Structures are given as structure tokens and as C-alpha cells.
Amino acid sequence: MSRPSAHPSSASDVEVRWASAASPHSTLPSSCGIPTGDGIKLCSLNRLAFRPAGISFLLTASFLTPALAASLHRDASLADAALRYAVDVWRSEDGLPQNSVHAIRQTRDGYLWLGTQEGLVRFDGIRFVVYEAPDTPGLAGNDVRVLYEDREGNLWIGTEGGVSRLEKGTLTTFAKEQGLAHPVVSAIAEDAEGSVWVGTYEGGLSRFRDGALTRFTTRDGLSSDLIRALHVDRAGNLWIGTDGGGVNRFRDGRFQVYTSRDGLPHDTVYTILEDSRGRLWVGTAEGGLGRLEPGGFANLSSGLGLADQNVYAIYEDRERRLWLGTGGGGLYRIKEQGSSVSLLPVQGLSNGIVYAIHGDAEGSLWVGTGGGGLNRVRQAPFATVTMREGLSNDMVSTITEGADGTLWIGTWGGGLNRCRGASCRALTTRDGLSSNIVSSVRLGNRGGGRWLAVDRDERRVEPVEGRKIRDVHHAGRAVQRRREGRPRRP
Structure with missing residues (x-):
């Protein structure tokens, strides 16, 4: 004879801990894919549940690209240092x-x-x-x-x-x-x-x-x-x-x-x-x-x-x-x-x-x-990407991932960064940006051409390929994509 649990459990109400394969002092990061003054932390999560003090939060960021993952695996020391586990x-x-x-x-x-x-x-x-x-x-x-x-x-x-x-x-x-x-x-x-x-x-x-x-x-x-x-x-x-x-x-x-x-x-x-x-x-x-x-x-x-x-x-x-x-x-x-x-x-x-x-x-x-x-x-x-890895500024304000896995990272004073794998290239006012303070980025294609919208300045950009944005983080708050591709506040 069996007896069902009196407390049905699911991923939304179970305790989740953050762990590291390299450091015994790792804790739950205050932000995941969220801009910080120390650069940006990129992670791969899928509606991971976390319950501090009995309150449930859902994290929906997904910023580890296949290219970045491949670069981490190619560099064994970097991969070991970057591995984290959710428990x-x-x-x-x-x-x-x-x-x-x-x-x-x-x-x-x-x-x-x-x-x-x-x-x-x-x-x-x-x-x-x-x-x-x-x-x-x-x-x-x-x-x-x-x-x-x-x-x-x-x-x-x-x-x-x-x-x-x-x-x-x-x-x-x-x-x-x-x-x-x-x-x-x-x-x-x-x-x-x-x-x-x-x-x-x-x-x-x-x-x-x-x-x-x-x-x-x-x-x-x-x-x-x-x-x-x-x-x-x-x-x-x-x-x-x-x-x-x-x-x-x-x-x-x-x-x-x-x-x-x-x-x-x-x-x-x-x-x-x-x-x-x-x-x-x-x-x-x-x-x-x-x-x-x-x-x-x-x-x-x-x-x-x-x-x-x-x-x-x-x-x-x-x-x-x-x-x-x-x-x-x-x-x-x-x-x-x-x-x-x-x-x-x-x-x-x-x-x-x-x-x-x-x-x-x-x-x-x-x-x-x-x-x-x-x-x-x-x-x-x-992976943590900072100025040491080529980011133009550690004050990150927005992140957008293109369909090809390219990350477009806007900074507060350093312009826009295009990151492929572990390398980043900066685009600033010298390259035609109206300002080096970038608070939002959108990608897409319309009329047969690829476009990049930096704040309200929409322009054609050759490297942009594929569909519209997956996720945008603006000023530390998540912006999610509607089904038709338009961003909305969560």
C-alpha cells in the first residue's frame, strides 16, 4: 500500500542553492545576466526557482550563447573557473x-x-x-x-x-x-x-x-x-x-x-x-x-x-x-x-x-x-566579461542577444559592444552612435534589411542576422519579448 506525500513538491517551491565547482565561497549571484559595476555576468538558466525566506522568484535570463560556451570548453582553465551548479x-x-x-x-x-x-x-x-x-x-x-x-x-x-x-x-x-x-x-x-x-x-x-x-x-x-x-x-x-x-x-x-x-x-x-x-x-x-x-x-x-x-x-x-x-x-x-x-x-x-x-x-x-x-x-x-576581456566599459546597462548568438551589450559611457565568443568590439560615437550612453538595444529585420535600434536611433547594421531579439535587460530590469517580437515589461 502506498501513501502519497502530504506536501506535493515542484520546482517552484523547492529550495535552490547556488554552488561552484571551483570556489567554496560562492553564493547566489545578485544578478544573472543583469548589469553590474563589475562588468556583466552571463549565465544559462531556464525558469530556475529560488526561495529565500519562503518567497519564490523566477529567474528567466538566458545569456550563455553557444559560441561563448564553446570558447569556455576550449579553454579548460576558464571553463573550470566558470562552472556553477544550481542545487x-x-x-x-x-x-x-x-x-x-x-x-x-x-x-x-x-x-x-x-x-x-x-x-x-x-x-x-x-x-x-x-x-x-x-x-x-x-x-x-x-x-x-x-x-x-x-x-x-x-x-x-x-x-x-x-x-x-x-x-x-x-x-x-x-x-x-x-x-x-x-x-x-x-x-x-x-x-x-x-x-x-x-x-x-x-x-x-x-x-x-x-x-x-x-x-x-x-x-x-x-x-x-x-x-x-x-x-x-x-x-x-x-x-x-x-x-x-x-x-x-x-x-x-x-x-x-x-x-x-x-x-x-x-x-x-x-x-x-x-x-x-x-x-x-x-x-x-x-x-x-x-x-x-x-x-x-x-x-x-x-x-x-x-x-x-x-x-x-x-x-x-x-x-x-x-x-x-x-x-x-x-x-x-x-x-x-x-x-x-x-x-x-x-x-x-x-x-x-x-x-x-x-x-x-x-x-x-x-x-x-x-x-x-x-x-x-x-x-x-x-562567464564574467569585463574591460579585461575587451568590454569598453564595466557599467553595463543593457544586453541583447542576436539570433546568431552575438551579444550586443550597451554601456553607460562606453558605447555599444558586439561580443562573439570571448571577444568584444566596441562601437562608439566615432562609429556613428549618437551617444556613448546606451540604455536599450533592439535587433530585427524589416523591408529586407537588417536593423539595429540603439535607444531611438534605428540604423542598418551589416553583422545583424536572423530574427528579432530574444531577451533584453534594460537598466537592470528584465524586458521580455512578446510572441510577435515586440518587447514588453514583465
Whole structure:
């Protein structure tokens, strides 16, 4: 039996924090695409909600152009310095049964499923629905630690009382009575043959194949019956992270063991991931991050600057970026340059304990924390353009984006700036402007010609292409475009 949340939640009423991958002191900018005395901050937002002191505001600026984004990505140091993240937070007051989220999985039907210590949760972006045992027939337990979707679209739910399978709306429980090695389920994975492996904490492994359960323990060569992590790589190897027994590779019915003697940072392994380049990463207890190399495992933790050496989660997003979740140091993005590895911390999470990381179909990262509820991390790149980057004056009064991505930036005393990518060119009274104080800019085409209107001075300008303006900010207040292209006050 399920119970819907008493507090439906949406993006318009959820807490949003601003975070930086580079600076631990970043806060919500007072303006986004709004002129300031320090130049102009350009950002990419899409009706992002922010609630300070219970009041909701909608930010609608969209001034990061594809050309500028490309230039940021070409310059790695500039991109790293410019990256910002918006963090949305959901807690128990928003409908979660409690604030520790141990597992996250988005199923192919679009629902986001969460594993908490007080039940299974389904989230549709608006409302949380909580499923609890024993009120939900077939749910093995309330302490949900693992969620896994198999190739058939079935959701496997690992709990402290066994494993449940959600298949076409029906829950089926597999516990010790059905042959499961141990009721406490800690990891789940599916191999290339369609067998589902269940790791238990104290009972070793159970394999579901053709309706039968087979158990594997230390008697079969497993280094420990305390299973922490499972992962199947592209070659068909099953990798098993254990508590105190290192990493096991299972292939052709045999276990091969890797421990700290083989370079593993620690013999307790919390998480395992093979990335899109075929490299195997492990997160360990108190040993940080490791990676499998031709001669064994390499300890990558030295010099990384991890605030906490317990790595609970490793995730690769659709852009092939790797993320780490730690046991107290929060969330990090892995940055690789050649053979060197460094970490970019993401500030602004509701809690520094990160149990789970999962990317959704829209590119957001969902982060389960230990006491801080559910966090959604969305990238919002920023760049600051000032006189150092070629802007004619740092007192910016208006911004207009052309259809080709060119930014037209009016200043208070420096005339008009045309910015493409990371470079700007100034147009002043020397170029025919009636004044170097520019308070509004409009673009468009009429009568077969392209035109630029600076304040009330309409003239033809050759570089202007495409359709009318997208957004204008005038004297720090947003001006939005009507459907027919005419600007209006919001």
C-alpha cells in the first residue's frame, strides 16, 4: 500500500542553492545576466526557482550563447573557473519519509525511485509516493539500500529483509525462505546472460538464473561474504567489492582476488564503476579512490585533496564526466588532463554525506545524502566579461542577444559592444552612435534589411542576422519579448 506525500513538491517551491565547482565561497549571484559595476555576468538558466525566506522568484535570463560556451570548453582553465551548479533540495517537509536517501534510480517510464530507511519512494517531479512494508504486499522491507533496473525493465529493490522485484506493477519478494543467501541486501547487478546477482552482507552472493537461486560464498573462493558492491564490465566480468576482502573478479566460474597488496587503496570497497573508456574505478573505505591499471590497482588518492577518504559512490554522466560521492566531504567532479587526475568540489549540497548519484534523462544529477534529503544538481555555466576581456566599459546597462548568438551589450559611457565568443568590439560615437550612453538595444529585420535600434536611433547594421531579439535587460530590469517580437515589461 502506498501513501502519497502530504506536501506535493515542484520546482517552484523547492529550495535552490547556488554552488561552484571551483570556489567554496560562492553564493547566489545578485544578478544573472543583469548589469553590474563589475562588468556583466552571463549565465544559462531556464525558469530556475529560488526561495529565500519562503518567497519564490523566477529567474528567466538566458545569456550563455553557444559560441561563448564553446570558447569556455576550449579553454579548460576558464571553463573550470566558470562552472556553477544550481542545487535543488527536497527534505521530509517536502514529502520524503526521512532525510537519508541511500539509492536512486530513474526507470525507463520516467519515474525516479528512491531508497530510504523508511520505505521505497516514487517521485514524478511533483509528488512523492511512499511504499512501506508491511502495508505494501511484496515489499521485503522498509530499509531500502539498493535499486537496480534490469534489461527487461524490472526494478529490483534491495532491503534489510530481502530483495523484491517490481515487474509489471507486481512486487515479488525473495528472502532467506526462498533461498536468498542472507536477508540484508547490499548490491545488485545483471550480467550479459541475464542473470541477476544479489550481494548480501554476511551471506555472500546469490545468482538468479532461470528461476533458480545459486549461492556463492568463501567456500567457493570468494574472499569475503560481506559484499558491498557489484559491477559487470563490458567483457562480462563480475566485479565484487567486499568488506575487508578487497575486490574479486568472477569469470568462468572462478574468483580472482585483488587486495591492498595489489595496490588497492583499502580492502573495504564501497563502489565499483567501469567508465565509457573501459577503465575500472573503485571507491574505498578510508582509502579514497583507486583505478585498475595493467599491473594492478593504482591508488589515486594522494594529492587529490579529498575532504573525506570514504568514497561511497562513483558515477559517469552522459557527458562522460565522472563524479564522486564521499562520506562527509560532499560531491566532486573528476577532472583528467593526460595522466593526471584532480578533483573539483561541488559546494552547496544540503549534506556532505553522499550515498548515491544518478543522472536523469534531462542531464541533471540526483544526489542522495545522509541526512540532507534529496539533491538535484544542475549545471549553470557562468562567464564574467569585463574591460579585461575587451568590454569598453564595466557599467553595463543593457544586453541583447542576436539570433546568431552575438551579444550586443550597451554601456553607460562606453558605447555599444558586439561580443562573439570571448571577444568584444566596441562601437562608439566615432562609429556613428549618437551617444556613448546606451540604455536599450533592439535587433530585427524589416523591408529586407537588417536593423539595429540603439535607444531611438534605428540604423542598418551589416553583422545583424536572423530574427528579432530574444531577451533584453534594460537598466537592470528584465524586458521580455512578446510572441510577435515586440518587447514588453514583465
